[in-house]
Amino acid sequence: MKRNIIRNLFPALVAALVVVSCQVDTVTxxxxxxRLEKNVYEVGENVRFHFSGxxxxxxxxxxxxNYNGGTMGGTIKGSRYIYRNRGRENGSPVLSFNCxxxxxxxxEYAEIKLLLSTDFDGDITMEGIKRATxxxxxxxxxxxxxxxxxxxxxxxxxxxxxxxxxxxxxxxFRYTAKKGQKQExxxxxxxxxxxxxxTDALPYTIWTNASFAKCGTTTNKLxxxxxxxxxxxxxxxxxxxxxxxxxxxxxxxxxxxxxTSPVDPSQVIPDYGTLIKSYSEVVPGxxxxxxxxxxxxxxxxxxxxxxxxxxxxxxxxxxxxxxEK
Numbered sequence: 001m002k003r004n005i006i007r008n009l010f011p012a013l014v015a016a017l018v019v020v021s022c023q024v025d026t027v028t029x030x031x032x033x034x035r036l037e038k039n040v041y042e043v044g045e046n047v048r049f050h051f052s053g054x055x056x057x058x059x060x061x062x063x064x065x066n067y068n069g070g071t072m073g074g075t076i077k078g079s080r081y082i083y084r085n086r087g088r089e090n091g092s093p094v095l096s097f098n099c100x101x102x103x104x105x106x107x108e109y110a111e112i113k114l115l116l117s118t119d120f121d122g123d124i125t126m127e128g129i130k131r132a133t134x135x136x137x138x139x140x141x142x143x144x145x146x147x148x149x150x151x152x153x154x155x156x157x158x159x160x161x162x163x164x165x166x167x168x169x170x171x172x173f174r175y176t177a178k179k180g181q182k183q184e185x186x187x188x189x190x191x192x193x194x195x196x197x198x199t200d201a202l203p204y205t206i207w208t209n210a211s212f213a214k215c216g217t218t219t220n221k222l223x224x225x226x227x228x229x230x231x232x233x234x235x236x237x238x239x240x241x242x243x244x245x246x247x248x249x250x251x252x253x254x255x256x257x258x259x260t261s262p263v264d265p266s267q268v269i270p271d272y273g274t275l276i277k278s279y280s281e282v283v284p285g286x287x288x289x290x291x292x293x294x295x296x297x298x299x300x301x302x303x304x305x306x307x308x309x310x311x312x313x314x315x316x317x318x319x320x321x322x323x324e325k
Contacts, residue, residue, distance in 0.1 A: 027312040030055035032283060032303035040321045043294055044072065047320070049287045055303035055314070058277035062289055063297030063320070067201035073292035078200060078271035081300035081315070086270050091197035093161045093206070093265035095171070096190070098153040101144045102245060103184025110177040110246070112186045113138045114159075120170040120259070129257055134172065144186075153189065161193075165266040172259040175244045179253050183246025191242070195268060201293075204268045207260075209240050273302065291322040 031053035041047050049060065061081040069076045099112070113136060120132035141156035148154060161169070177183035193207035237243045246254035276287050291297070299318040304311055 027305050027307050027310050029312045030303035030305050030314045032058055032301065032314065032316075034299075034301045034316055034318060036318060036320065039319065040323060041291065042325045043292060043322055044290060044325065047289050047291065049289070049299070049301070049318075051283050051285060051287070051301075053303070054283060055277065056279050056306050057275065057302075057304045058283060059273040059275050059302045059304075060287060060289075061271070061273040061300040061302070062291075063299045064291065064293075065200045065202075066204070067293055069292035073290070075202070076292065078269075079273060080271045080298070081273070081302070081317075083199070083271040084273065086268060088166065088264055088266040089195070089197045089199065089268045090165045090266050091162070091195045091268075093165065093193065093195040094203075095156075095159040095161055095193045097141075097156050097188050097192070098190045099141075099143055099156065100153045100187050100189075101148060101150050101184075102187055102243070103182075104150050106144075106184060106186070107146050109181060110175065110183060110185065112143065113174045113176075114141055115172045115174055116164070117170045117172070118164070118167055120262075122262075124257075124259060126255075126257075129172075129259070132170075155190075161265040164264075166264065168262040168264055170259055170262055172257050173242065173244075175246070175254075175256045177246040177250070177254040179250050181250045182248055183250050183254050185243065185245030187241050187243045189241035193263065193265070195266060197268060200268075206263060206265070206267050273300075279306075294322050294324050296321050 032051055032055045033053050035050050035052075037048065037050075051058065061084070062079040063081075064076055064079050066078045067076050068074075103110075115134040116137050117132045117134045120134075121128065123129070123131070137159070140159045142154055143156075144152070144154045173188060175185055177185075189209065191207065191209055192205070194203040194205055196203040242258055244256050244258070246256070274287075277283050297320050299320055301316045301318070302313060303316075304313045306312075
């Protein structure tokens, strides 16, 4: 009797296991649909996207580039689906900075240079620095000259780095001074690297003064304190500006470097989408957005279902036009 019961139940158990297996290891396709009340809106007008259907996650890309939205919108970040994974774009990367003399008649005994390397290995000992190949690009910049007063900032002008698009480079300032007198120095400020690309109204900021914390520094002059410990006595000071000076007594020739972290001048920030529905939430009925400049935009709504066995993603594009009032 028991054998008959088991024999009769076995096919049903197998069928149940098959059903459960199919339910667990497959991912259903999302059913989210997006619609607009119209396809042409005015600048500053509220645009309402309506949603229906089901999905685990819903993200919207509004189709805008990096641009200035004025007093109402402020700085708008790019939100284009096609650029969601973009990390670099060959454009017009420009370096600029201010430089001032911290002493009079510096050009008689001191010198500051701007150099670039593609093979520096990060070793900031003087031996490591000298091992790398450094290209002197000082002529690309404007500097304080004889007759420039102490404390007066001179802007470098736009230094084009597009020749190195797609490559990691290191930039360095090298200060040298001859022995024989007090070795006063220079201060670098307003240090910026921006990449302007055709696809965006605003440039991408790669470096600002805040990047100085990423610089390494070294000097060939060390000093011992009373305990015998050795530490750099004269080096670049890193803060909201870069400052370097040599030895107050000027007893020896002096050389000091400050070197940036590596950077690709073609670097850009990937565009982003706004997550409007996470796993634990319900699909919202609508999402409101405002465009602050005219143009034609491709809005992309990405809906996604996910399990441990994979994901199913649905991408819907909507064309929208924004016109002047």
